Every structure is written in C-alpha cells, then in structure tokens.
Amino acid sequence: MSADGQSSIAGYLETVFSLKGKVILFTGAAGGIGSVICKGYARAGAQVALCDMDADKLTELEKEIRAEGGSASSFTLDLTRMGDAADCVKRVIAACGRIDVLFNCAGINKREGLLDVEEGTYDRIMQINLKGLYFISQEVAKHMRESGKGNIINMASHNSVGMLGGCSVYGAAKSAVTALTRSMAVEWAKFGIRANAIAPGHILTPLTTVTWEHPTRSAYLKERIAMERPGTPEEIVGVAILLASDASSYMSGMMVHIDGGCLAGGVPWDFDTRYN
Ligand SMILES: NC(=O)c1ccc[n+]([C@@H]2O[C@H](COP(=O)([O-])OP(=O)(O)OC[C@H]3O[C@@H](n4cnc5c(N)ncnc54)[C@H](O)[C@@H]3O)[C@@H](O)[C@H]2O)c1
Numbered sequence: 001m002s003a004d005g006q007s008s009i010a011g012y013l014e015t016v017f018s019l020k021g022k023v024i025l026f027t028g029a030a031g032g033i034g035s036v037i038c039k040g041y042a043r044a045g046a047q048v049a050l051c052d053m054d055a056d057k058l059t060e061l062e063k064e065i066r067a068e069g070g071s072a073s074s075f076t077l078d079l080t081r082m083g084d085a086a087d088c089v090k091r092v093i094a095a096c097g098r099i100d101v102l103f104n105c106a107g108i109n110k111r112e113g114l115l116d117v118e119e120g121t122y123d124r125i126m127q128i129n130l131k132g133l134y135f136i137s138q139e140v141a142k143h144m145r146e147s148g149k150g151n152i153i154n155m156a157s158h159n160s161v162g163m164l165g166g167c168s169v170y171g172a173a174k175s176a177v178t179a180l181t182r183s184m185a186v187e188w189a190k191f192g193i194r195a196n197a198i199a200p201g202h203i204l205t206p207l208t209t210v211t212w213e214h215p216t217r218s219a220y221l222k223e224r225i226a227m228e229r230p231g232t233p234e235e236i237v238g239v240a241i242l243l244a245s246d247a248s249s250y251m252s253g254m255m256v257h258i259d260g261g262c263l264a265g266g267v268p269w270d271f272d273t274r275y276n
Pocket residue numbers: 027028029030031032033034051052053054077078079080105106107108128155156157158199200201202203204205206207208
C-alpha cells in the first residue's frame with residue numbers, strides 16, 4: 001500500500017465496481033452516449049462487443065479503445081432487420097465466448113407532432129427503440145439462461161415518464177422499454193438474470209446540439225432542469241458501471257434517472273428566501 005493509501009482505495013473500488021473479465025454486448029455503441037459508455041466499460045476492465053449499424057464509427061471506436069489497452073471488437077447490427085439480432089448474438093458468442101451483460105443503447109428519434117406522424121416514421125422508431133431491443137434481449141436471455149446468470153441494461157429516457165411536444169412515438173417506445181425492463185426483471189430472475197434501465201434527461205450529443213443551439217427550445221429546457229444545463233455522456237458512465245458491476249447485484253426492475261433535477265421539478269419558482 002502506498003503512504004497515502006491510494007492503492008488500497010483503488011483496490012477496494014476494484015473489488016466493488018470492477019468489470020474485469022465481463023463480456024458486454026453493447027448496441028448503439030457508435031453513438032454519442034454509447035461510445036463514451038463503451039470506453040468507460042473498457043477502462044473498467046470489460047471486454048466490449050461493440051454493436052451498431054455504423055461500421056465506420058465502430059472501427060474508429062474499436063481502435064481508440066485498443067490504443068488505450070482496452071478490449072473491444074466490432075459487430076455490425078441493424079435492428080430493423082429481423083434475424084440480424086440473432087445472428088449478431090451468435091457472432092459475439094463465437095468471438096467472445098459468452099455474454100455477461102447486454103446493454104441496449106441503440107435508439108432513434110424524429111420530432112413530429114402527434115397529428116403529423118406517418119406510419120413509416122412510427123414503424124421505424126418502434127422497430128429500433130422497442131421491437132429490436134425486445135428480440136435481441138430475448139436472444140441474449142436464452143444464452144444467459146443456459147449460463148444461469150446475466151445482466152441487462154436498457155436505455156430508457158426522461159421521455160419514459162415526462163413528455164415534450166413532438167415526441168409521442170419516442171415517448172411511447174421509451175415508456176414501453178421501462179415496462180419491458182420490469183417484465184424482464186420479473187420473468188427472468190429465476191434464470192439469474194437481472195434487468196434495469198437508465199433514464200437520461202437532456203444530454204448534449206451530436207444529435208441534440210441543434211436543440212441546445214435553438215433560441216427558444218434551449219431556454220425552455222434550461223427552465224425545466226434544476227441544474228440549468230444539459231448533461232454530458234461522461235455523466236452517464238458512473239451509473240452505467242454501477243449497473244453492469246456486481247455492486248448492483250440486488251437491483252432489478254429499476255429505472256435510474258440521470259437528469260440534473262428535471263423530474264424533481266426543474267428551476268424553482270420565485271419563492272421567498274433570504275438566500276439568493
Ligand atoms: N441524447 C439524449 O439527450 C438522450 C436522452 C435520453 C435517452 N437517450 C437515448 O440514449 C441512446 C443513445 O442516444 P444518443 O443521443 O447517443 O444518439 P446517437 O444517435 O448518437 O446514438 C444512437 C446509435 O444507435 C445506432 N442505431 C440507430 N439505428 C440503428 C439500427 N437500426 N440498428 C443498430 N444501431 C442503430 C446509431 O448508429 C447510433 O450509433 C438512445 O437510445 C436514446 O434514445 C438519449
């Protein structure tokens with residue numbers, strides 16, 4: 001142990017939170033939030049199976065993780081194609097030997113009013129955010145059942161609970177992801193599988209920059225976030241590690257909100273106080 005006790009702290013934290021040796025199948029790995037969590041997982045010792053439809057970004061991410069000494073390999077996956085999920089799961093098991101954790105992070109959104117949405121948009125959002133997630137989880141859970149253990153983390157959203165205008169299909173899909181997380185927790189506990197969800201609030205990624213640069217929408221959002229700012233993907237990593245590690249071994253069926261105090265009520269009204 002070093003004089004300042006640093007190595008004993010690191011050693012203790014490693015016993016509690018380490019992902020050493022865990023194989024994590026991660027969908028949406030190439031995305032703004034996904035790529036940052038995958039780097040965090042690799043730094044915490046996991047072997048990350050990076051799955052996404054964006055093959056170029058996957059290759060880039062794999063290189064970055066390997067350059068840091070982490071373990072990652074890439075697998076193309078298109079959740080709109082039935083059969084692709086089962087094939088991807090097979091390829092990951094063949095390459096990595098098993099799957100300890102499934103992280104369902106792939107997701108899309110298209111902001112349109114309830115009266116504007118057409119069937120094609122509805123189907124695409126539901127297919128990727130819900131149906132694809134459902135069937136890849138089913139495929140992975142069959143494998144986890146055989147191993148007698150497993151861990152599933154689903155990316156939900158603040159829109160699982162609170163709605164903005166123009167997110168009816170996305171919100172419906174994310175609410176369903178929360179319900180599905182509870183079903184997984186209930187039905188699959190007997191196979192040693194637990195399931196939880198992460199619900200980020202408003203996170204700044206390449207996809208949401210346009211909203212945060214919008215004069216009225218960014219002002220609207222800031223008022224609804226107690227911290228008055230968007231979150232960063234890095235601010236999701238700690239909870240993602242907690243849920244993937246054995247530190248959360250008795251947690252199942254839960255949704256963890258990471259939203260800067262959005263659900264709590266946002267910026268308070270003008271109340272009487274001596275402490276401004
Ligand atoms: N950014 C936010 O503020 C925010 C807030 C709450 C929840 N989320 C959720 O977090 C997740 C990641 O969001 P993000 O902001 O990083 O978005 P992103 O667009 O950067 O990442 C999404 C990833 O999913 C992949 N993907 C899309 N369609 C796919 C398909 N058919 N098959 C396989 N992969 C596909 C994309 O290639 C991309 O890499 C999503 O589920 C999103 O709904 C984001």
